[in-house]
Amino acid sequence: MFLTIFCWVALICFFGASFYKAYKFAKMPMHGRQDLYPIPLETNERMHYGGSYYEDDKWYEKPRHHNLKGEIIDMLAEMLFIKKLFIHQNSLWWISYALHLGIYAALGWTVLLFIGAFVGPASVFGSIIYLLTIVAGIMAGVLMTVGAIGLILKRLIKPEFKNYTTPQEYFNLFFLLCVSASGLLVWLGDKSFEYGRNITRAMLGIKSFAESYPEGMPIILIVHILLLGAVMIYIPFTKMSHYVGKYFTFHKVIWDNEPNLPGSKIESEIIKQSKDPKPSNQWSAPHYQPQPASEEAVQK
Amino acid sequence: MINGKDLKPRDISTIGGQLTKIELMPLPAPFDKPGMAPELKEAKPEWAEKYCAELDGIIAIDTFETPKTKEEQDALVQKFLRGVEKMLSEETNKGIIQALNLSMEYCAKCNTCSEACHIFQATNHNELYRPTYRAEVLRMIVKKYFDKNGKLIPGGKKGVMVKFIGGDIDLNWETVARLGELSYRCNLCRRCAQVCPLALDNSYFAKEVRKIFSQEMGLAPKPLHDKGSQLQLKTGSSTGVTKAAFLDTIEFLDDDCEDLMGTRYVTPIDKEGADILLIHNAGEFMAWPENPTAFNILFNEAGLDWTLSSDLMGYDNVNYGIWYDDLQAKKVAIAQNEAAKKLGVKRIVIAECGHAHKAAAVVADRFYPGSDRVPVQSFLPLLRDLIMAGKFDLDPSRNDFPVVLHDPCNVVRQMGIVKPQRDILKAVMKDSKYYEMKDHGVNNYCCGGGSGFAIMSAMNFASYRDNVASRMKLKQILEAWGEDVVLSEGPKYICAPCSNCKGAMREIIHNYGLSRYNIHYGGLVELVVNAMTKFDTPYMEFLRDE
Numbered sequence: 001m002f003l004t005i006f007c008w009v010a011l012i013c014f015f016g017a018s019f020y021k022a023y024k025f026a027k028m029p030m031h032g033r034q035d036l037y038p039i040p041l042e043t044n045e046r047m048h049y050g051g052s053y054y055e056d057d058k059w060y061e062k063p064r065h066h067n068l069k070g071e072i073i074d075m076l077a078e079m080l081f082i083k084k085l086f087i088h089q090n091s092l093w094w095i096s097y098a099l100h101l102g103i104y105a106a107l108g109w110t111v112l113l114f115i116g117a118f119v120g121p122a123s124v125f126g127s128i129i130y131l132l133t134i135v136a137g138i139m140a141g142v143l144m145t146v147g148a149i150g151l152i153l154k155r156l157i158k159p160e161f162k163n164y165t166t167p168q169e170y171f172n173l174f175f176l177l178c179v180s181a182s183g184l185l186v187w188l189g190d191k192s193f194e195y196g197r198n199i200t201r202a203m204l205g206i207k208s209f210a211e212s213y214p215e216g217m218p219i220i221l222i223v224h225i226l227l228l229g230a231v232m233i234y235i236p237f238t239k240m241s242h243y244v245g246k247y248f249t250f251h252k253v254i255w256d257n258e259p260n261l262p263g264s265k266i267e268s269e270i271i272k273q274s275k276d277p278k279p280s281n282q283w284s285a286p287h288y289q290p291q292p293a294s295e296e297a298v299q300k
Numbered sequence: 301m302i303n304g305k306d307l308k309p310r311d312i313s314t315i316g317g318q319l320t321k322i323e324l325m326p327l328p329a330p331f332d333k334p335g336m337a338p339e340l341k342e343a344k345p346e347w348a349e350k351y352c353a354e355l356d357g358i359i360a361i362d363t364f365e366t367p368k369t370k371e372e373q374d375a376l377v378q379k380f381l382r383g384v385e386k387m388l389s390e391e392t393n394k395g396i397i398q399a400l401n402l403s404m405e406y407c408a409k410c411n412t413c414s415e416a417c418h419i420f421q422a423t424n425h426n427e428l429y430r431p432t433y434r435a436e437v438l439r440m441i442v443k444k445y446f447d448k449n450g451k452l453i454p455g456g457k458k459g460v461m462v463k464f465i466g467g468d469i470d471l472n473w474e475t476v477a478r479l480g481e482l483s484y485r486c487n488l489c490r491r492c493a494q495v496c497p498l499a500l501d502n503s504y505f506a507k508e509v510r511k512i513f514s515q516e517m518g519l520a521p522k523p524l525h526d527k528g529s530q531l532q533l534k535t536g537s538s539t540g541v542t543k544a545a546f547l548d549t550i551e552f553l554d555d556d557c558e559d560l561m562g563t564r565y566v567t568p569i570d571k572e573g574a575d576i577l578l579i580h581n582a583g584e585f586m587a588w589p590e591n592p593t594a595f596n597i598l599f600n601e602a603g604l605d606w607t608l609s610s611d612l613m614g615y616d617n618v619n620y621g622i623w624y625d626d627l628q629a630k631k632v633a634i635a636q637n638e639a640a641k642k643l644g645v646k647r648i649v650i651a652e653c654g655h656a657h658k659a660a661a662v663v664a665d666r667f668y669p670g671s672d673r674v675p676v677q678s679f680l681p682l683l684r685d686l687i688m689a690g691k692f693d694l695d696p697s698r699n700d701f702p703v704v705l706h707d708p709c710n711v712v713r714q715m716g717i718v719k720p721q722r723d724i725l726k727a728v729m730k731d732s733k734y735y736e737m738k739d740h741g742v743n744n745y746c747c748g749g750g751s752g753f754a755i756m757s758a759m760n761f762a763s764y765r766d767n768v769a770s771r772m773k774l775k776q777i778l779e780a781w782g783e784d785v786v787l788s789e790g791p792k793y794i795c796a797p798c799s800n801c802k803g804a805m806r807e808i809i810h811n812y813g814l815s816r817y818n819i820h821y822g823g824l825v826e827l828v829v830n831a832m833t834k835f836d837t838p839y840m841e842f843l844r845d846e
Contacts, residue, residue, distance in 0.1 A: 050742030052716025166466030
């Protein structure tokens with residue numbers, strides 16, 4: 001029962017804390033523009049060489065073009081393939097991508113396990129799910145293990161990485177390695193990942209752990225479940241939650257070139273923010289100190 | 301002194317002495333031979349005694365006298381920490397807090413940014429100039445001295461956990477002083493952010509430290525603050541040129557143009573209700589008068605309804621605040637907008653000044669409601685459209701010399717204006733004479749003059765700018781042309797459509813003696829006027845001399 005509750009707590013914590021983090025970033029005040037080109041929201045032609053609406057004379061009179069397709073493609077390329085790392089630091093990409101692909105496979109594996117909890121391998125659909133679960137599970141275990149070991153070694157050996165890596169960052173990688181390695185050890189005695197389905201069956205109340213393992217759960221499985229749950233609770237509180245940050249850094253920071261035109265949403269937000277009270281902890285330099293009334297409006 | 305290759309972030313707290321020494325990246329021919337390239341100038345002992353040379357022997361902040369007594373040193377540290385607290389405050393620093401927090405929290409230290417940085421490359425990969433170095437130092441300080449809400453913890457956190465999370469740093473006055481200097485080793489070109497897989501921006505950390513120094517501690521390089529934005533707010537221009545002097549200058553330029561080109565073009569001034577208010581970097585009137593004169597010729601020839609403003613803040617488009625101080629940036633931007641509103645013009649067109657492009661069009665965009673803003677645009681699409689519409693009779697063979705285009709970071713990477721300047725050049729010269737640098741457009745490298753460096757020359761800082769910050773640009777120029785073209789007898793032209801970039805180019809040419817190779821520099825509009833069949837006289841001085 002403890003493990004079942006723990007699995008639910010881990011899952012809820014992971015999603016809950018991730019969404020809370022996203023909420024915290026989202027409610028921060030609108031920042032000054034940080035456009036950095038190329039921006040995929042621009043027209044197809046311009047997004048390729050980095051052009052923008054500023055290339056038009058009287059740009060403010062022209063209709064704005066929002067290339068949603070371009071943005072989605074670029075965002076997916078970055079999220080799914082870490083495109084910039086592939087282009088600009090290919091040697092690191094192979095290791096980093098192994099780890100990330102392993103994590104994506106683990107997420108897919110989890111979804112498949114929930115489906116597999118309901119569907120047996122007898123039907124065609126069920127057998128496809130069954131096979132995919134095995135493929136995803138093996139990919140997750142192997143790629144995460146290889147990626148985590150690779151990144152730990154790279155950080156230990158290469159001075160330019162070592163000098164900037166904190167103990168916590170080694171710990172994060174080691175934690176992920178423990179999860180994937182323990183998963184592989186469980187898999188060695190359970191090639192079809194039945195244990196995974198047993199976890200989701202227990203979580204969904206279909207069949208408890210006690211029913212699935214009448215002779216007791218293997219210790220390594222208990223360790224793996226505890227590690228997996230713990231890492232899910234831990235991730236949102238660390239920089240490993242960059243899956244949240246990445247949306248904001250791209251979409252809300254360097255790709256946000258929405259101009260402040262009369263009547264626009266941006267203008268409304270500026271008007272709203274201009275009504276905020278003056279900061280209670282204002283800067284202390286002489287030129288920030290109280291000035292003649294005419295200059296006060298500027299300070300705000 | 302620590303070898304640049306062995307330097308770690310926590311070494312910035314090393315007590316006393318210069319932290320490291322700069323080694324320079326080799327340059328291509330003809331500067332690949334010993335003695336061809338100049339050396340960095342060391343700080344004189346009297347400078348080092350008074351100011352902070354403890355970082356790399358270079359001094360940028362000419363208003364920052366290092367503390368001598370224990371009380372002064374402690375006060376400096378406390379003042380800095382109070383500044384960091386304000387930097388982390390959503391209330392005090394709301395204009396950047398979301399973007400800053402993201403960059404503060406999520407750096408994976410993958411170092412993808414490092415190879416993108418021209419300073420890191422120019423210093424032969426000295427760790428001090430790795431884009432993540434100053435970011436990591438600031439991150440360490442935040443982790444040690446601030447709670448998760450950004451509140452200052454007096455004395456900092458203690459114990460194993462703070463080391464575990466990466467707060468292993470001892471904050472002393474040397475750390476603060478070196479960090480302040482280090483913030484002026486970055487051109488804020490944001491090339492590092494462009495390649496970051498997480499879209500994080502290390503330039504924020506350099507700028508935020510500059511802001512802490514200026515906004516909290518009242519310390520900023522004189523050319524940026526006292527003789528820059530403060531002077532501009534007082535007299536109307538960072539050049540110190542008053543309205544009366546400005547009007548005299550314009551009259552003189554119109555006379556000069558008539559003498560040279562044989563046609564009088566009257567610069568319209570303070571024309572109420574004009575379509576266009578053209579604002580130059582006022583430095584052009586002093587250093588490169590041929591540039592505003594070329595605009596005068598082109599806009600009058602095209603029959604545009606335009607004007608210059610002689611109003612306070614209306615004749616100088618610079619805004620140095622965007623490099624070091626939010627309040628100064630806002631004051632200047634608002635005053636420039638007010639000057640345009642007063643004239644009742646329909647739009648502001650920014651002339652050849654990169655940072656003014658960004659300051660007026662992008663940075664100022666969210667300073668006040670859009671309904672209060674006079675629309676701002678670049679001269680580039682306007683000029684491109686005029687040329688495409690056949691407003692000028694142009695003969696591309698008149699620009700019969702190799703031209704290499706330099707892209708100002710603020711115009712390309714930070715505004716997305718890439719193609720118009722190329723369309724213009726294609727119309728005014730032959731393709732065979734046009735050269736692109738290997739990394740161009742949005743992938744360009746900074747000229748080395750960015751973020752104020754072009755106007756900062758106190759003590760030995762000019763030596764850093766010319767030998768380090770501009771080094772990659774020189775390499776790019778030499779490689780774009782190749783040794784044969786560089787060594788050829790005829791004139792060569794670096795086209796830099798930005799005042800600060802031109803300032804940097806001038807110093808590159810002077811520092812490396814490029815005049816001996818008949819290498820010249822200038823803006824873009826000069827090439828357009830030079831291609832006009834209307835005139836018999838070449839527009840550029842170096843062509844007339846031939």
